[in-house]
Amino acid sequence: MPKSNIPVFPDFIPLTIDDKKFLDHILKSDNPVTSELSFTNLFIWREFYRISWSTLNGFVIFTGFFSGSDLGALVPVGRGDRVPAALRLLSFLKTLGSERASIERADSKFLSEIEGDSRFSVEPQPEHFDYLYPLKNFYPMSGRKLHGKRNHVSQFLRKQTAGYEPVSKSNLDNCLEFLNRWYKREYRGEAALYSEHKSVTEILKNLEYFNCRAAALTINEKVEALTLGELLNNDTAVIHVEKANHDIHNLYTYIASRFCAEEFGNVKFINREQDLGKENLKKAKMSWYPCMLVKKFRITRK
Numbered sequence: 001m002p003k004s005n006i007p008v009f010p011d012f013i014p015l016t017i018d019d020k021k022f023l024d025h026i027l028k029s030d031n032p033v034t035s036e037l038s039f040t041n042l043f044i045w046r047e048f049y050r051i052s053w054s055t056l057n058g059f060v061i062f063t064g065f066f067s068g069s070d071l072g073a074l075v076p077v078g079r080g081d082r083v084p085a086a087l088r089l090l091s092f093l094k095t096l097g098s099e100r101a102s103i104e105r106a107d108s109k110f111l112s113e114i115e116g117d118s119r120f121s122v123e124p125q126p127e128h129f130d131y132l133y134p135l136k137n138f139y140p141m142s143g144r145k146l147h148g149k150r151n152h153v154s155q156f157l158r159k160q161t162a163g164y165e166p167v168s169k170s171n172l173d174n175c176l177e178f179l180n181r182w183y184k185r186e187y188r189g190e191a192a193l194y195s196e197h198k199s200v201t202e203i204l205k206n207l208e209y210f211n212c213r214a215a216a217l218t219i220n221e222k223v224e225a226l227t228l229g230e231l232l233n234n235d236t237a238v239i240h241v242e243k244a245n246h247d248i249h250n251l252y253t254y255i256a257s258r259f260c261a262e263e264f265g266n267v268k269f270i271n272r273e274q275d276l277g278k279e280n281l282k283k284a285k286m287s288w289y290p291c292m293l294v295k296k297f298r299i300t301r302k
Contacts, residue, residue, distance in 0.1 A: 010092060012052035012063060015042055017206070019053070026060050030077050031233045033294055034107045035130050035273045037077060038232055040203065040210055040240055048195035059085045063093070066104040067298075071096060075106045075299075082113060090301045103299040104128075111297055123298040127277035130294035131285040132236070133270045138260035138288070145289050149253055156250035160219050164258055167204055167214035171223070175216050176201060178223035182243045200228065200241055213263045217244075217255050224248055225255040229263065237264040238271040256288075 006022065007013045015023075024039045035041050042051055042062065049064035059076035066072045071093055076085040086103060093101040103110075105128050114120045136142045141150050156162075167175050183197040203210050210230075217225040225244035232238040237260070244251040260270055271294065275281040 007054040009054045009056035009061065009088075012054045015046040015051045015053055015062075017043065017202070017209075020209070023053070023060060026077055028233075030079070032077075032107075033109070033130075033233065033236070034105060034296060035232065035238050035240075035271055035294075036074060036105050038230065038238060038240075040212055040230055041238075043203070043210075044196055044199040044240060047198070048192050056085050056088065061085065061089055067100070067102070070100045070102075071098040072100065072102045072104045075103055075110045082110065083117065086110075086114070086299070087119065087301070090299075094301075101300060105296040106299050107297075108295055110299070114299070119302055121300045121302050123300070125296045125298055126293075128274045128296045130274055130296075131272045131288075131290040132292050132294055133272065133288055133290050135260060135264065135267055135270055137291075138257050138270055139265060140261075141257060149257070149288070152250040152253040153257055156248075156254045160248070160251075162224075162254065162258075163218040163221075164262060165216045165218060166262075167207060167216060167226070171216060172204060174218075174223045175204060175214075175226055178216065178226055179204075179243065182226075182245075185246075196241075203228065212240075214241075215255075215259055215262065217251070217258070219248065225251050227255055227259045229259065231264075231267070232271055235268040236271050237267045237269070238273065240273070252284075 020039050027037055027039055032038065049066055051062055051064040053060060053062045058080060059078035059082060061076050062074040063071060073089050073093060076082045090101050090103065105125060111122060137146060165171050179197065179201065183193055187193055203212060204214060207214055212228055212230040214228040216223045227239065228241035229237050229239040242256065244255055272285055275285055
């Protein structure tokens with residue numbers, strides 16, 4: 001974006017697709033480990049969290065309603081001493097009437113930067129811990145612990161003949177039709193799903209611009225599953241979206257494995273984001289045996 005359009009603190013602008021080129025470079029140069037700090041993730045949730053951004057002393061800062069009705073922020077992104085920027089950001093949130101005035105989902109790297117600083121309070125946010133796995137858990141699914149997953153894939157392939165198709169202009173309409181079916185079934189009035197559906201549709205229509213990888217699985221020439229991911233850092237891929245027809249047994253297991261094999265066979269780790277405190281999601285993510293949880297923390301001013 002033109003330099004004249006870059007907001008400078010305390011001015012903020014809502015996040016839009018046009019901000020990608022400027023923000024992507026800064027986000028990736030910081031070698032992020034948390035799923036929040038990718039442009040794609042921010043874009044998917046920009047409307048739901050009402051995300052805005054600005055620049056402050058060489059850092060990019062994001063604000064949004066990341067924890068309900070209270071305005072908060074993410075950690076300042078960029079190189080250098082982030083503590084002054086974090087303190088100024090917390091004070092700014094306070095002046096806007098934010099009761100909590102917090103930096104949300106801060107990673108362990110930022111925690112080490114404020115270690116011993118009595119001006120900050122730290123609270124873990126386990127519902128937002130990212131699940132991190134070695135690639136081998138998905139491809140080639142090696143090890144005794146993954147025996148059940150390998151059986152699920154074998155059972156699926158005995159019953160179904162599935163086609164694997166990277167999302168492209170030629171199959172985009174079919175992919176969007178599948179997403180419409182999936183979200184219509186799952187909505188139940190959830191604003192988060194409405195926002196996600198809208199954003200994922202826009203990303204698929206501009207897939208090359210986002211530099212993401214997306215693929216569909218077809219059964220009897222009909223799209224029945226779709227997934228979307230990208231490189232988060234030099235050795236980790238992050239899976240942003242994974243949707244499948246619940247009525248087809250073991251389809252979720254198969255698409256998770258096949259997508260990693262086809263698109264991310266050269267990375268070391270797969271980040272499958274958080275469980276949001278939902279027991280069904282936690283159970284599903286634990287079933288793939290994470291090697292670690294990427295911890296995140298809420299930072300407030302004492």
